[in-house]
Amino acid sequence: MSSSDTKQQILDAAEQLFGEEGFTSTSLRAITGAAGVNLAAVNYHFGSKSELAKAVISRHLVPLNQERLRRLDACEKNAKGTASLEEVVASFLGPALDLAREDKQTAGVTRLLGRIYSEQPPFIGELFADEFQDLVERFLHAIEACLPELDRSVVFWRMHFMVGSMAHTLCTNNLLTLFSSGHCSMQDIDEVTQQMVTFVAAGMRAPVISKVEGSR
Amino acid sequence: MSSSDTKQQILDAAEQLFGEEGFTSTSLRAITGAAGVNLAAVNYHFGSKSELAKAVISRHLVPLNQERLRRLDACEKNAKGTASLEEVVASFLGPALDLAREDKQTAGVTRLLGRIYSEQPPFIGELFADEFQDLVERFLHAIEACLPELDRSVVFWRMHFMVGSMAHTLCTNNLLTLFSSGHCSMQDIDEVTQQMVTFVAAGMRAPVISKVEGSR
DNA sequence: GCTTGATTCAATCGACCGTTTGAGACGATT
DNA sequence: AATCGTCTCAAACGGTCGATTGAATCAAGC
16 A cells, blocks of 8 residues: 555545544544554654644645636636626535535535534634635625625625535535425535525625614 | 532533533533532533533523524514514524623633534434424424515525524634624624624525526 | 531543554665 | 665553542531
């Protein structure tokens, strides 16, 4: 077994188990056991459990965010300037839901990516600074271009709600299946994407309530 | 120190630490240390760490869901039948955000309640069956009454997105403050509530895209 | 003042944790 | 054939974990 084989086996097993049980609840012994490699291999190849977790997340998060920007570029280019709000929202949400497509049975990556927001191991902070700063700025401007009448702070809030809808769907879709007695599931990713884009775009377009009216 | 004093100290400390660090990352020694009680007191008063977690969550979740239903009843009664969509949505979101009001500095309950969806300790399953089944049904019917043209499955999805926006805001609002360079924060809960209700209600009202149009 | 039940306490249990070690296996290079 | 990195392995390290024990403490009832 070559070096890279072992690294891949560890990454695959860790991704699965981190997604199922969370970061702290998953032991290196469980990971190496599932991967069929020696316990010491994690520290040899990755240095520590935290570095392994970073590697697991980056492996999918970096290409995901690249694809988001690629799709945003594409639809801005098509529109020769300002893309439609639905296209912008779909550029953000679509690639994330696409990850759930191949992942339907195991739900490893899906749950993991949905969970990175609410977990807060020490390494999460730097991850956001590295991977999300540019992304947020690009999408902020794209949405502002679609909705010029909105204050920037309102756009921030609505982007926050968009991320919440996505993250919640990625990591707790089984809950919805339970409550809906099976009527709603992640079987048809295209349908989920359409539902989410429709909801979020409409929420983004909501007229702002003036402060005077809101507080009387 | 009386028996109930010790129980309260433990509940308070556990709530705070579970919210900050998560369930598995928080040790009984950290909890009893912060509470100023003996380590064995947790197992004596609650039986186990899991039972303690259930008690911590129920202490706030049960009154929260009661308040939601109380507010829903109130606005349905005022409207003599069908309440407005904004009122229904506010009945669900308002009480949750109100918890963040007293909690601004410590963020114990807030983060904890936002996290119960994405964490999945073994006891979470029964918790949903016990505490959420009725609630979901009541709000489902209230929303369906406001939006009779929507399929039930669409209403389920949109309720799911509403819960996602709320949970994400409860447990990761510091992230939004970071990205928005401090322009958005949870300082003014009334404003956050209004932002969220506006967004969610507009998302709920979105016209459904017909399947034919969506797939061509 | 003694008894009784409820509570607190220090000490300890076995299990599991992440990490480290040093010896061996393997393949490529000389 | 000997050498040298790269990698794997069993074993062990010191610590922390949740849970339990049995003795000490306390308050209330008689």
